[in-house]
Amino acid sequence: MWAPSTAYTAGTVVTHDGVPYQCLLNHTSAPGKEPDRELTLWQRVTVSDDVAPSFPANLRVTRTTSSSVALAWNASTDNVRLAGYEVYRNDTLVTTVPGTTYTDTGLAPSTAYTYMLRARDTSGNRSDASYVAATTEAPAPSQPATAVATAGDTNVTLRWGTGGGTVTGYRVYEGTTQRAQVISTTADISGVGKCQTHKYTIKAYNVTGESAGRDVNATTTGCSGPSPNPDRLPGAPYLSAAAGPSPATVMGATGVKSFTMAFVQAAGSACNPQWDGVRPLNGGPDASAIGMIRSRGGSVEISFGGPTGSKLGRTCSSPPAFANVVQYVISAFGPTAVDFYLEPDELEDIVVQDRILNGLKIVKQNFPNVKISVTLPALKTGLTPAGVRLVNQAKTLSVPIDVYTIRAFDFGAYDVYQETVNASEGLKSTLKSVFGWSDAQAYAHMGIAGMNNRSNIGENTTPALWTEIRNWAMVKGLTRLTFWAVNREPGGWPFTQITAGF
Structure with a gap:
């Protein structure tokens, strides 16, 4: 391997950045006079390379979402110089990357994919292939259907209809505070004060995330004492x-x-x-x-x-x-x-x-x-x-x-x-x-x-x-x-x- 401040004689062969060079004239090397820069002192040697890179081991899925798959693998080696890694999805070349990770995006939810990986060197030699399968996650659920609240003195029961998509369960929020998490379409909320109005938001969720919220309001009973307005008119449609x-x-x-x-x-x-x-x-x-x-x-x-x-x-x-x-x-x-x-x-x-x-x-x-x-x-x-x-x-x-x-x-x-x-x-x-x-x-x-x-x-x-x-x-x-x-x-x-x- 070429090094600075070193005496070289004509005919000596060294490598620099993975490329072989032959010395043309006796000289002492110096920084800034690398073989790829001093063409009067060095000549690139054409080497026949028919050795493939090593197998990229441990190809694995590190994360999936409803629209992406993240991959990682161990680095390959090559006798001359590694050019990168070819990533195939379902037998179609997607990209070539220089490193040992790649995230494939723009995918369909709830879909199975097969990935193949090959290392390739600068001479075009390719390694044996690594394979891994992955399935994207389901999308976030749809908004729950219409909700109804039934209130007592100190409790509220919420009921709602299902939306679409894959649902793991439902979370009930009041503002930003979660009040309940259930797997059915009914939730009971206790410890509520008498004669109070509350606004709840119901969201379906799965591993991908939460749906849009469905709002419902409830006013508890149990108002004590006289009406705040004893002179009110009777309800008159x-x-x-x-x-x-x-x-x-x-x-x-x-x-x-x-x-x-x-x-x-x-x-x-x-x-x-x-x-x-x-x-x-x-x-x-x-x-x-x-x-x-x-x-x-x-x-x-x-x-x-x-x-x-x-x-x-x-x-x-x-x-x-x-x-x-x-x-x-x-x-x-x-x-x-x-x-x-x-x-x-x-x-x-x-x-x-x-x-x-x-x-x-x-x-x-x-x-x-x-x-x-x-x-x-x-x-x-x-x-x-x-x-x-x-x-x-x-x-x-x-x-x-x-x-x-x-x-x-x-x-x-x-x-x-x-x-x-x-x-x-x-x-x-x-x-x-x-x-x-x-x-x-x-x-x-x-x-x-x-x-x-x-x-x-x-x-x-x-x-x-x-x-x-x-x-x-x-x-x-x-x-x-x-x-x-x-x-x-x-x-x-x-x-x-x-x-x-x-």
Whole structure:
């Protein structure tokens, strides 16, 4: 082997970096004058090499994932110079590497592969082959299906449907804390406080990892002491009497005691109240339904406005005129509350909005025991700008609105429960800011109006989610709970039965 500071005579053969060279002239070597650099002193010797490298022993799999296989092996030797290692997957050359490890990526999950390895030298000689088999892991499982929570005083039972893929088990988290790990689709969580709301996330797992989470909320029972809001209205789902069903049948099947009768509107362009703008206030199915409800010990709220139709806030020319028609309806039916279901045609027209507010101020002066609710569209973060203006104007004009109700639908909710809570908390913040109320005072001036099953834009409120929303509203002390509508319910009226428990 060539070395610096060494005397060489012509004809001497040395190796440098594994390559043989023959000395051409007598000389003493020096650093920087290696054989591959001093071609006047050295000539490369062509050597016939027909010796293969040694066998690369101990080919092994060091790690697998759902899309990769990691390999390692012992180093080979060669009589001249080793060029590297050829890696084959299922008899197809994948790559040549210089070292003794390689990770094969981009593979299919749950798939068997056979690897072959050969060492190769600079003359193209190849060693005998080493073989090893490997199977990639299964992919992470799919998200679990819909989950349902059943809560007691101090425990919660969660049940969910299976997703797809290979599942080893399930983990239940609350935030980042793991609460349970099970192999079935049921988990019991104990040691939970009474009268508390918890959000759980369920994830399927296997050796590859965890699935996307499935969220479910639960509110424990056992709330002690008086209601945080003893003045709250009874749960009163919306009912359009003209579309059925019979309120007597629904009351008998569900235990509900109150309905929100929908909707009092203007008869065309006149400041004249009629049901849905087309049925007479008295003598029709609506008045008959109210009489039926009251004869069975029930009560009614009456809702003005609604999503379509001609609105009294627009057709009545002044606050006194608007107040007169509202007071006429109150006198005719004796409701516990009047509700004003405001859509953009009334809410976003500031002239109409102020006319309604000043009219309600008159109504409250003359009927102080009838609660007034305004039902407003919501964003995920709280009220719309027009809704915020209404709250501020109610303060400015000294209008004593009892309940500000958010419509918890058609606002693009993915998690209907959580985003209903978020919107409600946004409303609470607005009320506290405008009126200077405490949390409890703000909650006591709030309500939630949901929509059973699919909303107009596809949000899905299930009976389980509506139960969670109801429980949250009760724990927080909200005053009003309703949903649109009894007429949209399947047989059995599950949403009405849940609302009756408010």
